[in-house]
Structures are given as C-alpha cells and as structure tokens.
Amino acid sequence: MSLEQSLYEKIFLESNDKQRVVDIKSGVVAIDYYEDIFSPTVTAKIYVINAGNTIAPEDGTAKQSIYNGLPLRGGERVALKIAANSSTNKPLDFSSANNTLYVSGISDVVTEGQRETFTLNLVSREALTNETARVGKKFKVDSTINTSVSEILSKYLKTTKIGTIDATKNGYGFIGNLRKPFTVLISLASKAVSPETNMAGFLFYQTVDGFQFRSIDKLIMQPSKAEYVYTEINQSQIERNNDFTILNYKTEKNQNLLEKLRLGTYASYRIFYNPLTFEFTNPAKGVFKQQDWAGKSKNLGKALGTSAKLPKISEGSGQGLGDSPTRIITQCLDVGTLDPNVSKKVNADPTDYQSQALMRYNVLFTQTITMTVPLNTNLRAGDIITCKIPKISTERADEYDDEQSGLYMIKELCHHYDTQRSLTSMKLVRDTFGQYGTNTK
Numbered sequence: 001m002s003l004e005q006s007l008y009e010k011i012f013l014e015s016n017d018k019q020r021v022v023d024i025k026s027g028v029v030a031i032d033y034y035e036d037i038f039s040p041t042v043t044a045k046i047y048v049i050n051a052g053n054t055i056a057p058e059d060g061t062a063k064q065s066i067y068n069g070l071p072l073r074g075g076e077r078v079a080l081k082i083a084a085n086s087s088t089n090k091p092l093d094f095s096s097a098n099n100t101l102y103v104s105g106i107s108d109v110v111t112e113g114q115r116e117t118f119t120l121n122l123v124s125r126e127a128l129t130n131e132t133a134r135v136g137k138k139f140k141v142d143s144t145i146n147t148s149v150s151e152i153l154s155k156y157l158k159t160t161k162i163g164t165i166d167a168t169k170n171g172y173g174f175i176g177n178l179r180k181p182f183t184v185l186i187s188l189a190s191k192a193v194s195p196e197t198n199m200a201g202f203l204f205y206q207t208v209d210g211f212q213f214r215s216i217d218k219l220i221m222q223p224s225k226a227e228y229v230y231t232e233i234n235q236s237q238i239e240r241n242n243d244f245t246i247l248n249y250k251t252e253k254n255q256n257l258l259e260k261l262r263l264g265t266y267a268s269y270r271i272f273y274n275p276l277t278f279e280f281t282n283p284a285k286g287v288f289k290q291q292d293w294a295g296k297s298k299n300l301g302k303a304l305g306t307s308a309k310l311p312k313i314s315e316g317s318g319q320g321l322g323d324s325p326t327r328i329i330t331q332c333l334d335v336g337t338l339d340p341n342v343s344k345k346v347n348a349d350p351t352d353y354q355s356q357a358l359m360r361y362n363v364l365f366t367q368t369i370t371m372t373v374p375l376n377t378n379l380r381a382g383d384i385i386t387c388k389i390p391k392i393s394t395e396r397a398d399e400y401d402d403e404q405s406g407l408y409m410i411k412e413l414c415h416h417y418d419t420q421r422s423l424t425s426m427k428l429v430r431d432t433f434g435q436y437g438t439n440t441k
Contacts, residue, residue, distance in 0.1 A: 002086045002243045002374035006422045010081040010095050011046070013103075013120075015070050022055050022066060024048055029419060031082065033092060035381035036412035037205045040182040041127040044101055046078070046120040065116045067109060076103040078122055085422050088243060089377045092208070092415060098160065102128055124206060126157045133157065135176030135184050141347055144171050145192045149185060149204070149213045156181045163210035166202065166218055169195035172348040185213070190357050191348050194218060200353035201360030207380045216360050219382050220431075224407060227386040228373055242374065246387065247423070249371035251404070257321075264327025265362040266290050268355050274333050274346075281351070287325055288355035290363075329354065363431040369408065375415060375422035383410045387428070406430070 011025040030047040048066070055069035066072060081095040094101050101122040109118040133156045139148050145168040153162055170193045176184060182204075189202040194215040201216040230246035260266065267289045272281045313319050331354070334347040369387070379385070389404040408428035416423045 002089055002376060003421055003423070004085050005420055006085040006375070006417050007083040008081075008417075009083045009091070010079055012079040012095075013066070013070065014077040014079070016073070016075050020055060020070060022070060024050070024066065027051075027066075031080075031417040033415040034412065035205070035207050037203050037381045037409075038411075039205055040130075040186065040211075041124045042206050042208065044080070044122040046080075046122065047117075048120065049115065049117050051115055065111075067106070067111075067116055067118060072103065072106050072118070072120075074103050074105055075128070077101075078103060078120065080122075082417055084377065085375060086243065089375060092377055100125065104128075124161075126159050126161070126206075126211075129157050129159075130180050130182045133181050134178040135181055136178050138175045139173055140171075141173030142171050143173070144168050145188050146213065148172070149188055152181050152185060153211055159211065161206075161210035163207065163212045165213045166192075166215045167195055168192040168202070169198070170348060170352065174347075189213065191353055193353050193356075199360065200356035203382070205381060207382070209380065212382065214382060216364060219409060220384070222384045224386040225379065225383045226376065227388065228371070229388045230390060243376070245373070246389075247372045247374070249369055249387075249389070252368040252370055252427075254367055260362055261321060261326040263358065263362050264325065264329065264355070265359050266322040267325045268327045268329055268358070269325035270329045270331075270351065270355060272331050272333050272350060274335060276335050285351075290322060290359050329358075364409070365429050366432060367408075367430050368411075369404075369428045370426065371428065372423055372425045374424070375417075376424050377415060379410060379413060379424065379426070381410050381413055384408070385410065385428070 008025040008028060008031075011023065011028055012021055013024050014021045024046075027048050027050045028046055029049055032045045034043045050066050055063060055066060063069065070076065078101045079095040080092070080101060082092040084091050093099075102125055103120050104123045104127065105121045107119045107121060110116065135152060135156055139151075146165050150162065150165055153159055170191070172188065172191055185204045189204045191200075192202040192213075192215070193200045194202075194217055197215065197217040199215065199217045202213060203216060203219070204211070204213050206212065226244060228244050228246045230249060267287065270281070270286045270288060271283065274280070313321060313324060331350055333350070371387070384407055387405060387408055389401045391399045391401045408430045410426050411429045412427045414425045416425065
C-alpha cells in the first residue's frame with residue numbers, strides 16, 4: 001500500500017569544492033518535496049539527525065559532524081533518490097548528473113552532546129542560476145510569447161529540463177532591463193493568450209518533469225488523473241484499493257464574494273492612454289463583463305464545475321453583481337517605442353488580455369480544499385483530480401455531495417516521507433461548484 005514507508009536509495013551530500021561526499025541517508029528522519037503552480041522552482045526539505053564522527057575535515061584532524069566537517073554553508077549539491085513504495089508509484093529521482101538539488105540554506109541547527117540535528121532546505125539548480133543571470137536582450141514585437149519563454153529557459157537559465165510550453169497567439173516586444181529570468185517569465189505568463197481558447201491567463205512553474213508554461217484553460221481541459229473518495233469506514237485492502245482514499249480533508253475557502261468584487265473579477269471598467277496619439281480609448285468600449293466575454297465562443301469558459309449565480313445589486317434591482325463594473329483599471333499603452341516598422345501598433349494590447357487574465361486568476365480560487373492521501377508520486381502540480389465527498393444525510397450514507405464533489409486542480413502538493421509512512425498532501429482549487437464541469441475539449 002502507498003501509505004507504507006519508502007526506501008531511501010540514495011542521499012549524497014557533496015561539498016562546494018567537490019572534494020568530499022558524505023552519505024547521509026542513515027541519518028535522515030524525514031523528507032518533504034514540494035511543487036506549486038505559483039512557484040518557478042521545486043523545493044524540498046531534508047530533516048537530519050547526525051551522531052558526529054562522520055567526516056574528516058580538510059586539515060586532517062579527527063572526524064567531525066557533517067555541519068562543521070563538510071562544512072555546510074549553502075550551495076552544496078544533493079543527489080536524492082527515493083524508491084517507489086508500491087507498483088503504482090514512481091521513484092522520486094534527483095540523482096542524475098544534470099538533475100540534482102542544491103542547499104539554499106540550513107535551518108533549525110541544534111547541537112546536543114554528541115548529536116546534531118538540522119534541516120536542509122533545497123532548491124533546483126535553476127533557482128541559483130536565476131540569482132546570477134540577467135535578461136538584457138531586446139525581444140521583437142512579432143515574436144510569440146512562448147518562443148521568448150523557450151529562449152529564456154535555454155539561454156539564460158541554461159536548462160534542458162523543459163516540460164510543456166503551451167502555444168500563445170500573441171507576440172510581445174520587450175527589453176529585459178536586466179531583470180532576473182524568473183521575473184520575466186512570470187510577467188510573460190500574465191500577458192499570454194491561448195490560440196485554442198482565446199483565453200488569457202498562463203502559469204509558469206516547475207515540476208519533477210521540468211519547467212511548465214501552461215494555459216489555465218488547457219490545464220482545466222485535462223482528463224482527471226485520479227479519483228479519490230473520502231470515507232470514515234475502514235475498508236479491507238482485499239475489497240478495495242485504499243491508495244485512493246482521502247485520509248483527511250478541510251475546506252479552506254468557499255467563495256469570497258467581497259474580495260472578487262474589489263478585484264473586478266466579474267466586471268471591470270478599463271481606460272487606456274495612447275502616448276503616441278495623446279488620446280484615451282473609447283469609454284463606450286471600456287466595460288468588461290465576464291458573462292459577455294465568455295459567451296463569444298463555444299470554446300470559452302472551460303470550468304471544473306457549474307458557475308454559481310450572483311445575487312442582485314439591491315432588492316428589486318434588475319442588475320446582478322456581474323453587470324456593473326466593480327474596479328476601474330487605467331494604464332498607459334505600450335506603443336511606438338520598440339520597432340519603427342510597427343510603431344503605431346499597440347504592443348500586447350491590454351484590452352485583449354488584462355481583464356481576462358485578472359478574471360481567470362481570481363476565479364480559479366473560488367473553492368480551496370486541503371487534503372492528505374497515501375503517497376502518489378504520479379501526481380503533479382497543475383493536474384486535475386476527482387474528489388468524492390459524502391453527503392451529510394441521515395438517509396443515505398453512500399451518496400456524494402453534489403456541491404463539494406467533482407473536479408479539482410492541484411495548486412500545490414507535498415510528498416512526505418518518514419520512517420513509518422509516506423503521504424501526499426495537496427491544496428486543491430477550482431473555479432466553480434458541482435460535480436459536472438465543462439472541462440471537456
């Protein structure tokens with residue numbers, strides 16, 4: 001069963017000068033590995049207890065503890081491999097030459113007698129490279145955003161760990177201004193528009209499969225990767241596969257209407273200034289409504305459930321909260337600065353993406369649930385899973401709640417390993433309610 005402990009196959013810690021390597025797996029008491037769709041890098045924590053007398057320092061004196069003998073100062077390379085604890089799981093493997101983790105910091109250092117404990121905080125190699133690299137190139141207006149993303153990953157982050165880079169319909173000309181690669185990539189995600197759904201709102205993040213630049217709509221359109229069921233009744237392993245049982249869950253948020261109104265999620269008013277013509281955009285075309293925009297094409301408005309109906313503005317009013325703009329957005333258009341051949345063309349026209357992206361990012365967090373399940377290393381941040389939550393009823397205990405059950409996106413996950421068990425904790429989000437969504441293609 002996936003809840004059982006996992007085997008640490010390889011955990012090697014290499015000094016910064018590459019002269020000393022120590023095997024620390026016998027002293028590791030727990031490991032946490034993290035992914036998040038809002039984090040440009042994977043992270044991990046290794047909790048270590050060491051009895052000392054482990055490694056000889058450079059001066060040839062008696063063996064010392066790892067912390068002082070290596071010594072641990074940050075930047076050390078960690079080769080990590082954890083074997084799968086069931087036939088359905090994959091190993092967690094960061095042990096190859098071009099795919100290891102690095103110590104970003106050491107915390108919780110405690111020395112007591114002949115024993116020391118500390119926590120290694122790990123990041124991917126690209127997280128360190130990001131702090132030393134700067135993007136200074138001028139990118140042309142006619143270059144699509146996904147092309148710029150691929151170039152920044154390979155040229156500035158110097159990585160081969162590139163996962164899925166979704167196509168974008170719009171180009172964007174810009175000068176890097178010596179910003180860090182992650183800063184530029186996250187900024188590009190907020191401006192990208194999918195050619196398939198005509199929908200703005202992309203995410204840039206890293207998983208064990210590499211760096212991802214994904215359209216939120218395309219993530220929603222994925223098939224469910226696993227189905228989890230919550231039950232308070234203990235089941236025999238012979239009768240049921242308990243690997244897909246929800247051990248515990250909690251609803252953290254179920255809609256925050258006031259916050260969404262303040263952010264202009266449902267309707268906003270936009271006005272833009274053109275510095276080339278000294279004119280403002282047409283006020284009559286400044287209103288953006290989610291309900292109007294989503295009805296323009298059958299390919300739009302992919303959702304994990306059924307949208308909730310908004311209440312009226314006031315008693316007796318014929319208008320709902322989605323009919324009247326709740327946020328005013330002003331901006332100076334990016335025009336006439338990068339390319340003389342297209343000097344009159346708006347660069348990444350915000351009327352095409354800004355309000356759409358704002359809506360997509362905010363609606364995605366309509367519901368938030370945290371849950372813990374037996375270890376499943378096949379899951380990734382950004383995956384879609386199905387959750388079945390029982391209905392609270394005195395009549396039928398085998399019926400599922402139509403509002404809470406359904407499709408969810410994994411916003412973040414943590415694979416936890418210790419000496420007794422292996423677990424996967426997740427924070428799940430979705431943009432709507434109910435079991436039956438419109439996430440199909």
